[in-house]
Amino acid sequence: MSRLWSLLFLTVPIVGVWVCIWSANNGYWMPDDISSHGHTIDHLFNFCLWLTGVVFVITELVLVWFMWKYDAKAHAEPVKYTHGSHNLEIVWTIIPSATLLFIAIYQMNAWANVKMRVPTDPDVEVEVVARQFEWRIRYPGKDGVFNTRDDLHTVNDLHVPVGEQVMVRLKSQDVLHDFFLPHLRIKQDAVPGMVIPVWFKAERVSNVTGATSAAYDLVCAELCGWGHYKMKGQLVVETRDEYERFLADLEKQQEATQ
Amino acid sequence: MMGLSPEKSTNRAAGESLRGWAAALCLLAALGCTKADPAQFKLNMEGLDPADFVASGSTDEALAERIAKIEQEPDPDEEQLSELQNAQSANARAKGLRDLKVALHALFGTPDEPFVLKELQTQPDTPEVGFDLAKLRRAAGPVSSLEDGTQIGLYRQHCVHCHGITGDGVGPTAAFLTPYPRDFRRGIFKFTSTSESAKPTKDDLKRTLKQGIAGTAMPSFALLPEADIDALVEYVKYLALRGEMETALMSYVDAGDPVPLTHEELLSELQNYASMWDSAADEVITPEAPPELDEPGLLASIEAGRKLFLDAKAQCVQCHGPTGLGDGAEKRFDVWNEAKTDTNLAFFSLPKQQLQPRNLRSGVYRGGRRPVDLYRRIQAGIKGAQMPSMGQTPAKPSGLTPTEIWNLVHYVQSLPYEPTSETGSPERSIQRDRN
Numbered sequence: 001m002s003r004l005w006s007l008l009f010l011t012v013p014i015v016g017v018w019v020c021i022w023s024a025n026n027g028y029w030m031p032d033d034i035s036s037h038g039h040t041i042d043h044l045f046n047f048c049l050w051l052t053g054v055v056f057v058i059t060e061l062v063l064v065w066f067m068w069k070y071d072a073k074a075h076a077e078p079v080k081y082t083h084g085s086h087n088l089e090i091v092w093t094i095i096p097s098a099t100l101l102f103i104a105i106y107q108m109n110a111w112a113n114v115k116m117r118v119p120t121d122p123d124v125e126v127e128v129v130a131r132q133f134e135w136r137i138r139y140p141g142k143d144g145v146f147n148t149r150d151d152l153h154t155v156n157d158l159h160v161p162v163g164e165q166v167m168v169r170l171k172s173q174d175v176l177h178d179f180f181l182p183h184l185r186i187k188q189d190a191v192p193g194m195v196i197p198v199w200f201k202a203e204r205v206s207n208v209t210g211a212t213s214a215a216y217d218l219v220c221a222e223l224c225g226w227g228h229y230k231m232k233g234q235l236v237v238e239t240r241d242e243y244e245r246f247l248a249d250l251e252k253q254q255e256a257t258q
Numbered sequence: 259m260m261g262l263s264p265e266k267s268t269n270r271a272a273g274e275s276l277r278g279w280a281a282a283l284c285l286l287a288a289l290g291c292t293k294a295d296p297a298q299f300k301l302n303m304e305g306l307d308p309a310d311f312v313a314s315g316s317t318d319e320a321l322a323e324r325i326a327k328i329e330q331e332p333d334p335d336e337e338q339l340s341e342l343q344n345a346q347s348a349n350a351r352a353k354g355l356r357d358l359k360v361a362l363h364a365l366f367g368t369p370d371e372p373f374v375l376k377e378l379q380t381q382p383d384t385p386e387v388g389f390d391l392a393k394l395r396r397a398a399g400p401v402s403s404l405e406d407g408t409q410i411g412l413y414r415q416h417c418v419h420c421h422g423i424t425g426d427g428v429g430p431t432a433a434f435l436t437p438y439p440r441d442f443r444r445g446i447f448k449f450t451s452t453s454e455s456a457k458p459t460k461d462d463l464k465r466t467l468k469q470g471i472a473g474t475a476m477p478s479f480a481l482l483p484e485a486d487i488d489a490l491v492e493y494v495k496y497l498a499l500r501g502e503m504e505t506a507l508m509s510y511v512d513a514g515d516p517v518p519l520t521h522e523e524l525l526s527e528l529q530n531y532a533s534m535w536d537s538a539a540d541e542v543i544t545p546e547a548p549p550e551l552d553e554p555g556l557l558a559s560i561e562a563g564r565k566l567f568l569d570a571k572a573q574c575v576q577c578h579g580p581t582g583l584g585d586g587a588e589k590r591f592d593v594w595n596e597a598k599t600d601t602n603l604a605f606f607s608l609p610k611q612q613l614q615p616r617n618l619r620s621g622v623y624r625g626g627r628r629p630v631d632l633y634r635r636i637q638a639g640i641k642g643a644q645m646p647s648m649g650q651t652p653a654k655p656s657g658l659t660p661t662e663i664w665n666l667v668h669y670v671q672s673l674p675y676e677p678t679s680e681t682g683s684p685e686r687s688i689q690r691d692r693n
Binding site: 002132133134136147148149153155156157226227230232233234253254255256257258 | 480548
């Protein structure tokens, strides 16, 4: 009867794998990726998931097998002590190290593309200042220079044109925040005292054909205080025309004298 | 297997009891997962009663009897007499407060079920005037949602943690904030489009909700559905009116007079305040359009504005300082903090907070950065925050003219971009930015 407990442990890998497969097939998986480099991130994620998944299942099966085989009621032999196997220890040190080294090198290009190869000539520049608990966004306006009279200000509402290289200059006014665009696979801590460049390109407006604008989440991913849970903004990806219209609207509102 | 050894039988017993526990746990978990209505956190009304409600231990008749007896004595005990008289006024005060509670309940309902008198509700032909009961109901009550996703209990979901359940600006998070959240109960709101003594319009409240207040903890609710924002505006107005009425009725209690409890008396008192809210839309300041200026014209306007800024007529320097940094000599309090004196501090949960005149070189404008917003700040001042109304009005013909105000607006707008306002070196990527 106590072998039942070994079988109970077996449910862990079975249920775990089943839930994973069921979620992936029923929409509980990654958000829609509309970015140009997002597929690399997703690929790396899936690679790690498969690798760790296979190792996990194998480890669990071995665990259950040992529990079953050496169950105290069925196996009355006394315990044997051993000084260990030096060869085994070498094997199970080298193989994981090699795997980790492989993963580290495998992802280097993806990391560099997202974090290190700063594009020199972005199409759109926008400044995003994170503050407790909102995102203050500033476009440089017609003169293309920040911190001049014609800058356009908005809160929590980041508009970008589709298919164009966007450069975000990320700042923080008070504490650590994190600029997280799930649908673009972009995540970057906003550090007070630093101006951090974040670049991306939205490849399409949405998965709906013919859509000219679509709204996506912009959320804070670094605990910043009591309002962190509701520090949400929206990213609107739209056609160039709609984007220009948005900026023109902003300017008109901002210069209102009536 | 002859029989169970002592160790094995204890193990078996332990195993059985463990199985029993596991089975019981699984049963409870299954029951807990049944579909039931989610918990609704109705408001604990008893917790809102102040300590004053507790009267003295004796009835009015008993006290009167004892006072009469003492007064008849040849040498009345003054101490005992004054004690009894204190008890009498405690009784009167408690009765007054109970009457106040009844009156407010009759006029405004409760936070879970608000209402306003029929006379104050919107009529279909004048949607701008009065209260929309449906919107109030949406904003009030415990937080929940309907099947189609409509949110109920909006005020408690978004506002109560700062502004408090009565709109008194003393929610749980208020203690950590500078400046404190607004106390709605005075009916005074800082950033409005209306003249000096008028209430804010619905649009003003909507604008504050939508853009937040830059530089404070008031966030932007622009991403909420329009209907939610309308409901919240209605509820804020409701709380403000209720607060004003509460203050008015409280003056009866403080004076020792009986609180009016008839429908006519209460309605007429209420309509004094409600009519001010209804007429707010008539008091909107629409500035004359500024002249179209080319580059040299704009510079001239900015220069004229600078001279005005430093001039005694405009009174800017005494609070904002000669360089506009907000370091003027005057140290004042806004009306909400002014009410906190040395003697009554015990009534207030939060300490007194100094008023800080705006640093005009930061480029952060709390009431909005549009030229019309800046114009209105100068023309009508900022209610409650000691920024005086400087513009010309029929009552004050010596105020600043529209041209003068536009010059000041241009000057104020130019301040953040003056070379002296720059901080640090020009930005490069990933560099230390001293803000």
